[in-house]
Amino acid sequence: MEAPRYTALGLYIDGRWVTAEERSGQPVYNPATDEELAILPLATADDLDAALDSASRGFMVWRRMTAHARSNILRRAANLLRERSETIAEVLTLEQGKIIAESRIEVMLSADILDWYAEEGMRAYGRVVPSRTPGIRFTVLQEPVGPVAAFTPWNVPAVTPARKIGGALAAGCSIIIKAAEETPGTCVELVKALHDAGLPPGVLNLVFGAPAEVSRHLISSPTIRKVSFTGSTAIGKELTKLAADGTKRVTMELGGHAPVIVFADCDVERTVQACVAAKFRNAGQVCISPTRFFVHDKIYAPFLRRFAALTGEIAVGNGLLPSSQMGPLANPRRTTAMHSFVEDARERDATIVTGGNAGAGAGNFFAPTVVGHLPDEARLMSEEPFGPIAGITSFRDFDEVVHRANALPYGLAGYAFTESLRRANDLSDVLEVGMLGINTFSVSTPETPFGGVKESGSGSEGGIEGLDSYLVKKLVVQA
Template identity: 50%
Template sequence: MAYPAPRLYIDGEWTLASDGRTRPVINPADDSVLGALPIASDADIDRALASAQNGFEAWRGVPPIKRAEIINRAAQLLRERCDEITCIACLEEGQPFEEGKSYVMRAAEILEWDAAEGRRVYGRIVPSEPGLRLMVTREPIGVVAAFTPWNAPVFTPCRKIGSVLAAGCSLILKAAEETPASTAAVVRCFVDAGVPPGVVTLLYGDPAQISTRLIASPVVRLVTLTGSIHVGKHLAQLAAAEMKPSVMELGGHAPVIVCEDANVEDAARKLAFVKYRNAGQACLCPTRFWVADAVYDRFLATFTTEVSKLKVGSSFEPGVTMGPLANAKRLSAMQELVGDAVAQGARVVAGGERIGDRGCFFQPTVLADVPDAARILREEPFGPLAVINRYTDLEDVIGRANALPYGLAGYVFTRSANTAEMLSRRLECGTVGINHLTVSTSGIPFGGIKDSGYGREGGAEGVESYTVVKTLSHLFI
């Protein structure tokens, strides 16, 4: 299909940047230029702020049932346009086509859940003395500045847009410059569903310029980011300086503990399947594996066999199960991390090399016997690298799993209810999966602790994040 020209969406209009600035959008599969991305100017950002404020004043008065109808219509359009939107996302980000489709369908499910949850933002009446009524209500917080990454350019924007709109807020979305047209296709679903001008705004450009100007504006009342820890800390500081709350869903370095009593082959197959989805470019991706010594060899053999079945290629090649990394920076990062691990004494069991000299393809990689001094055991790889080490002392593993500042997701495989309960309690993570890896769905909250962020997306907590509590004390006279 022809690549659609990316546009900004401001005050109900699809537009180019007012000063004409652009930057190229690159296809990670072959390094070709897909199109030109408009770079928002200060004037564009200011117009977006004014429009979003007007949009909020209008949208907050729309009844929740009507908001739900519009959000559900957007979800329906997302489903109807699934193949088209998936094609765009695959061109920009490199996911295999069928895998990309699953992300689009999950995005639609998120929207449908948020639409329903927006009708359940309840308050309460607090018992008091006769003649006095004490009420607690939740109101939309206002205009939200939302920042989303390139690794899930459909799913992640939908997670923010659905919750923000369900709560009665408007938002200005600064989406990833690497994947602009796929996110624009999401916004178009909302526009075509009947969202009024100013309720959803889409900007691209210089991230520092946009974030600084948006967060400093009195129009913006809350900041939400899905992104790296480094960027999250910076935006959180900007928000704190303006006394604005924020929701930060940041990076992870998920520990995996495979116990001696686990279903070893089943665990290995599940982990190998999930580890290399989206080329390992996911914040909840399993990365640091510790496997009980008694079952280590069986686990490693099964895991490596499953990895050998992966077919790496461009999104639209038949049978491809892993695409390229999203950009050249990620490719360089993989090469550096593998090189450092080997220099420290790690063993390369599978992969470890770039594929070809065009595009950003890298082999699915398995590293074993990786010493603690290796960078990959301290830095989030965000790519197709699995570190598989053995353990003999479970207490030691718990300490090593919790030693890093990351605290997003963790995974445990065991048949023991006692072990599962103990590890789920002691792992310092916002989310723990026991014997499976589906830990982020529409109906449950997702987020981290420590440097992996604060606040939650998904579930009732996701919608409530964009509300403020108001207490009403009414004395009847």
């Protein structure tokens, strides 16, 4: 089999690719082998200023194009992503580590996101408000907010940029996106598809660099009218403060620590299979990954036993190998973090039922891990692991488990498994999350809002809510 090829990296400013000449760079590594894939050029201050100027000019061009013309470009880009899906999936797995099957799904979902926004952008309707005075007309128009600065993480390097780019472009905004330096190639391929689809110069710009320096430079510029960020709660708070100085709109999709409440009336085998599949997708490096499992006393023992058995059967290896069911963690920091969670659990007399150790040799591998009999005081119950560790504890009654599920300052996603319609309705009313899956972990689609409450963020991406976040309202009163 021919060895997969990584993509050529660069900055994309004003419709042109900028290489590493006279710029500092940093290596990009394969997390499965520790091998260097490429050197990523980092933007200078002059590059960032050029991107801002480009986005300003690009916005004036793009906003004047009809919604149908913008839609056609987004659709062409979506089709190019599908045509190139195998190549892009290999790039994604090479730099991020997830298994190739998951990478293929992510690339295809990114194409679906662009397609959905291509359609919804033609439905950014205004309205006419009935006047209380004869001869006066009230019209509410929807207009693009302006140039956008967007920041995306390394864990989902295709879907997250696609959400931000798709929403901004469909609304008529230009955008500067800073993708993660650890996984740059996937976003480079996404930008290539939009370039080849005929996107005018300046409408989309791609930069990389020291995160704090780039974010400060872009957000402080009066050119930028909106900031969209996906990442940790701590960094999201800092960027929100920067945006507040310019009274800029923000969308913040921040950290989570998703509870899973499993009631005694569920189908245990089917529930366990769903939980294991969801928990170890992308090695647990998903912001809506199930992390805190609350299982009713009556079924706790068989649930834990079966969960551990299925977890122990997961084949861990290089994501490019068809036999692998879980790849490596994206960087060495994550394996260090996993060790600290396991050691804390041991110190609190929890049971490491399976896993708990790193792989031998090269790569950032860590065994899928199940921790049982976990007290609420353990770090695993209060801090998002963002890795392949499932913490499982028990509960006795409804009010108790709701209180424990809502006890943290996070509220991104939550899940529950029950056959009771009344209980499902009650959970919908009381769980403090932005997305709730009942008897399913599928809570993210192009047409539905994606966002959290409390310290998990503000605003939504995806759905009509995602488009609306890039639009402003203008009232026109005509006599």
